[in-house]
Amino acid sequence: MKVGILGSGSVGKALGLGFTTLGHEVMMGSREPERDDVTEWRKKTGGKGKSGTFTNAAIFGEIAILATAWSGTQNAIRIAKPENLAGKVVIDTTNPLDFSGPGKPPTLAVAGSDSAGERVQQWIPQGRVVKAFNHVGNTHMFRPQFPGGPPDMFIAGNDDAAKLEVGKVLEAFGWPKPIDLGGIAASRYIEPLAMVWILHYFQTGNGGHAFKLLRQ
Numbered sequence: 001m002k003v004g005i006l007g008s009g010s011v012g013k014a015l016g017l018g019f020t021t022l023g024h025e026v027m028m029g030s031r032e033p034e035r036d037d038v039t040e041w042r043k044k045t046g047g048k049g050k051s052g053t054f055t056n057a058a059i060f061g062e063i064a065i066l067a068t069a070w071s072g073t074q075n076a077i078r079i080a081k082p083e084n085l086a087g088k089v090v091i092d093t094t095n096p097l098d099f100s101g102p103g104k105p106p107t108l109a110v111a112g113s114d115s116a117g118e119r120v121q122q123w124i125p126q127g128r129v130v131k132a133f134n135h136v137g138n139t140h141m142f143r144p145q146f147p148g149g150p151p152d153m154f155i156a157g158n159d160d161a162a163k164l165e166v167g168k169v170l171e172a173f174g175w176p177k178p179i180d181l182g183g184i185a186a187s188r189y190i191e192p193l194a195m196v197w198i199l200h201y202f203q204t205g206n207g208g209h210a211f212k213l214l215r216q
Helices: 010-021 036-044 054-060 070-080 116-123 160-172 184-204
Strands: 002-006 025-029 049-052 063-066 089-092 128-131 154-157
Touching: 002 010, 002 054, 002 070, 010 025, 010 036, 010 049, 010 063, 025 036, 025 054, 036 049, 049 054, 054 070, 063 070, 070 116, 089 116, 089 160, 116 128, 116 184, 128 160, 128 184, 154 160, 154 184
Parallel strands: 002 025, 002 063, 025 049, 063 089, 089 128
Antiparallel strands: 128 154
């Protein structure tokens, strides 16, 4: 499978390395495709990872991953061109974080009756957007290892078939069957869950935590 990743930060690199480890081809889209850290990431992929522009990645991918900082998300989609993502599964990993408070944890810039997931679906109207991977640290996105077993992933999206495809990705990445919360509007609740993860991280300085839904 060919995977296009929009974003060359820690999340994009972690997911990209996961896909290449599983044998998939990855194109990482960046504003600076030849930046030193992107070049180093390509070396780690054993030849299965490439880098290019946002447009290159959007065209390349049979499936797309949106892994940008929220402040640059809309512009990245504009550069990639929404029509290049039409009909494709787009995994939205973004959280609408506002870092304007110096020395303090971020807050949600979009919340309540709106969400980043809903805005992404509006910006890619013909894309099959699924919110996932936004409420776990990037070091645990691929093959998470916890003493209590694998954590759970909550997802949301309007396209049921797209969510089934994302479920297959999650299974291959070492996650159990995802917990489907419904349409993309459920991002209004999954994104605040990411804030719980972030606040605990700021309190402990440790990213070794994730969520698990306990069942009877």
